[in-house]
Amino acid sequence: MRNLASIVLCIIATVAYSQTQPQLNLMPMPASVQQGSGQLTITQAFSVAVSGTHDPALEAGVQRLTKQLSAQTGIPFRAKEGTSATLTVRADKDLESVLKLGEDESYQLTVTNSGAELTAPTTLGALHGLQTFLQLVTIGPSGFAAPAVTIKDQPRFRWRGLLIDVSRHFIPIDVLKRNLDGMAAVKMNVFHWHLSDDQGFRVESKVFPKLTGMGSEGKFYTQAEIRDLIAYAHDRGIRVIPEFDTPGHSRSWFVGYPELASNPGPFTVETESGTSSVTDPTREETYKFMDKFVEEMGKLFPDQYFHIGGDEVDGKYWDSNPKIQAFKQAHGMKTNADLQAYYNEHLEKILTKHHKIMVGWDEILRPDVPKTIVIQSWRGQQSLAVAAQQGYRGILSYGYYLDLMWPTAKHYAIEPLSGAAANLTPEQKALILGGEACQWAEWVTPENVDSHIWPRNAVIAERLWSPQDVTDVNSMYTRMHAISLELDSLGLTHNTAREEMLHRMAGTADVSPLRVLADVVEPVKDYNRWDDAKGPIDFHAPLTRLIDAAYPESDTALQFGALVNQYIQSGYKDQTAASQIRTWLTLWRYNDGKLRPMLQQSSLLQEDIAISQNLAMLGAAGLQALDYLEKGQPEPDLWKSQQLAVIDQAKKPVAGLLLQVAAPVQQLVEAAPQQSAHN
């Protein structure tokens, strides 16, 4: 028996090994992984020794690793003095006091039976290597251990960022910090802080105190908090780029400083979504303001790059101001884009004066803009390719908008150097610096923001770090699951907040039938939630509905879809798959009966009665289809068209939610044998 077991194990191991990616649960996948034999066991004697430069940032990184490894394994480490270290770390160059774009981030990590060695040219690389070491440690029959391996790693792109919008909904510092921990875990190196928008200005300005005094509803960061956050990010090898969006998206500036606006105020951030003005680019005073503003903020945010937004300028406020129209005419400007270019040109000079490089969205790219600027594209690879051909650097955000609720695989497939960018010369390609995931905050609160960002952000991090040919979707999902658990133990709430939100909806009732429903729904995609809102968004409304708790992607739907495919591909012979399908369908068929009283009793859940009914109908349809398939009996007349009508109904969004198991149930129904009556 023992021999037989071993053989079976070998076959499984070989199959796993023959996948396109080695099955270590690393994310992002390193550039080169060479697996050895044996493993390094983690015991209470675990310790780390640092040699080379004794960079305090590296020492702090080692302390975080030790603390995190202790939390993950539950082992209180207590190395005896005099024994040799389990992990030795050596970096040759300290972290810069202000992190720079393009710093060497490479590292090499070797694990053997007897110890691990991490070397890197810089502390930055060593910090990345520590994260890899942490991901290598897993539990096995003889304890926690890291497998023997040699890893040589460096990022594919230099700019791997996450944007968090803190204007639409304010996100407190502690929530940002845990997200920085998450970014560091997946080797992202740019935190893009979207600090102002129509709905709120979030940074204390001592020069212009009315920016937060009147434009933040009291929700802003003090300069001390910002310095603290920047130091926190710096310690983790993460640059912090502030964005102050202008001349559009800037109503919050005008509440305290209405003279900046293109039409008369008063303005308020109390109102719902939608702009009320844009900055007036024709007044000299605007540039005096921006000069002082950039001077102050440029010192507060030490990074060399400074984001001025520049997107979605609503020209109607310029069109309706006669003085602005006269100005355009006097300066021979034909379009509002010309006027914005004029604004940006002046702004760029102010930034240069204060030693900053301008970053902005697609719209800032206009003839004669200096080549130093960086274009962030929400429009796509085509836009970046055009910029690169003209010699401009760019970063991609199209396809990485986390707020659009896309399935993970769709984000994973977005390749910065595809489409028009694939045809660029190597020199032009080098101008594409990387990309940024974007978490716009219309529909998030501190409570659910983590679940909108994670774990999907980890695969965007992989896209920007790992070699271009790391694209296996199954491997990605497997590894994302592992990293998601690691992120849990870092304190991120992407997996835990939903449960609390479900309990809030359920009151003291047993939450399990609600969980069954929540497990198979996803929020509507793209801008459908905006469209469904049919009017301005009230940014002060509670976000406590099922749509706010639901994960962007349903694991259960993914697994069920895979099961159905497996069953169909087996020619309906795979009995294990059939049995598992039946278990799911039965659960859904009878869940509504258990759930209904709760849905009726909770003001937050009444809108979900129809979707719970739909799930029951899908369960019933699927069970009948399975019966026909298993027995090989033909379905009765009319059955299929009735069921397809039910499924069509179940595919329509209810309360902003999609039933993602409708499609695989439809596959079952369509596969059911038909009566071959009259044709």
Next chain:
Amino acid sequence: MRNLASIVLCIIATVAYSQTQPQLNLMPMPASVQQGSGQLTITQAFSVAVSGTHDPALEAGVQRLTKQLSAQTGIPFRAKEGTSATLTVRADKDLESVLKLGEDESYQLTVTNSGAELTAPTTLGALHGLQTFLQLVTIGPSGFAAPAVTIKDQPRFRWRGLLIDVSRHFIPIDVLKRNLDGMAAVKMNVFHWHLSDDQGFRVESKVFPKLTGMGSEGKFYTQAEIRDLIAYAHDRGIRVIPEFDTPGHSRSWFVGYPELASNPGPFTVETESGTSSVTDPTREETYKFMDKFVEEMGKLFPDQYFHIGGDEVDGKYWDSNPKIQAFKQAHGMKTNADLQAYYNEHLEKILTKHHKIMVGWDEILRPDVPKTIVIQSWRGQQSLAVAAQQGYRGILSYGYYLDLMWPTAKHYAIEPLSGAAANLTPEQKALILGGEACQWAEWVTPENVDSHIWPRNAVIAERLWSPQDVTDVNSMYTRMHAISLELDSLGLTHNTAREEMLHRMAGTADVSPLRVLADVVEPVKDYNRWDDAKGPIDFHAPLTRLIDAAYPESDTALQFGALVNQYIQSGYKDQTAASQIRTWLTLWRYNDGKLRPMLQQSSLLQEDIAISQNLAMLGAAGLQALDYLEKGQPEPDLWKSQQLAVIDQAKKPVAGLLLQVAAPVQQLVEAAPQQSAHN
């Protein structure tokens, strides 16, 4: 159909309402609750106004209420200025700067359709009333609301405490703070901080720096942290009583100050459990030390009461010291208890000198001890009754030891004024001040300590607050479930830590079959874990086994047991119960197959293979019994005795765990109809 459904609903509602306690989910149950009609809806306009004294502690309490209510409902409050407050709060007397025993804690709370009014003679009472208001708010069909009600409330006992031992395992300040939040939620008013024991001295002393310098392994609280925690507790109406256990349980003192010990050192806290000495009560220097020590600590801890431990003094260290023996003889002392009395008498004078009242465990009660002292009894009501008859005050801890893993109902049944105490005169009864739950820390870490304390501590809090006739166990469990959810949203981890611990054991495998097993097991009771350890406890070992993650009481086992009883009492006719029993048994029958690979692959779970097998066998036995019962068929010969042998096996602890569903399965097996062959 609609009418029928409504009727069924009405019957259920009536049954619930006719229980002995009103079914508001309040814990502790107030002294008087009069339900009205209607309810007060909580909207975004919710606000609180404070009148009477403007005690900063009350203002802070109101802010905490608002924040917590916002977190629980998910509603961001934004009251318009000028509108009248939803809740008005009035207290006449500020919180004392040092909280005193016996302060008026009463309050009155009236909720109507249009608003709520809370009045109290003191801030202390008002703080309790705010907690009651928070518990009244639940979700319903028309939103979050508090039902119309008039509550008049005051505690039954003046001393309602929780002891947390931070010596055996160090518990950081943030963990203590969230537990103070939990205490405030259930109206407990004494935090008993067990700050020193053999395994560690946890308070910075500036007079005797070697206490932590050598006796804490670096794990201690600075004086600033202690002052901060005391202020935090004070704001919540909680007194902080320090305990420095002496002359026993004090090895950690001797590491830095071996001259205090009764036998020569050196001493170390590195060693495993068990004493190494006790304080030498014969040396004048001991009292000089204690005088300076009490002076310093007495200032740090402002409460009038000061706990000196005094329990479990191991006389062998005195017996083996000839000088101590000579001292005893010279002073005419016959026993070591006499010697300890001599020690305590001197200690009591030192405490009095520094304006402190002595509290100690049962052992300190000896003839001639001043009547001011307070006896804390780990021995029982009898011990307190004897003390009260002699005029001593006492608090009960017997029956409230949370570390013994008792089921909740067993703690709930422990009545301070029962047994010998029931026969005391009213004046003597008044000497019994209340009680304290005790969380001894041999088997807890910061990770799982909350789950050992909560939610069971809430029912001890109720026993000490609510009228003596509040004893309905079903009502208690229902209300405890509700308070447990409230404690979740306060940040306590009693419900969430287990999941993380299970994930640690499971690695990246699907954790659900492990959860099925974890849901039906409980740690062994009383001191069996100590006994099973067969030797000293290593306080540095990881606490990451299933026994460390398992809840003290299995909800599933409770529910299953109730189902089985219901089924048996129905004469095996209750088909709904039968079907639910079958679902559970089937789940358990087949869980081992899913769980086994994980158990084999994880070093932390291998010890649980046998208990998983036992669960499968229980499932199989139960299913067979159910078949016989449902079909009315007699069982075959030998079947019952075989099954009972299996169940006996399954009742034995495995890896420190008890399978709590074994007993109800046994009930089913014993109920199965027998062949009436030859008798």
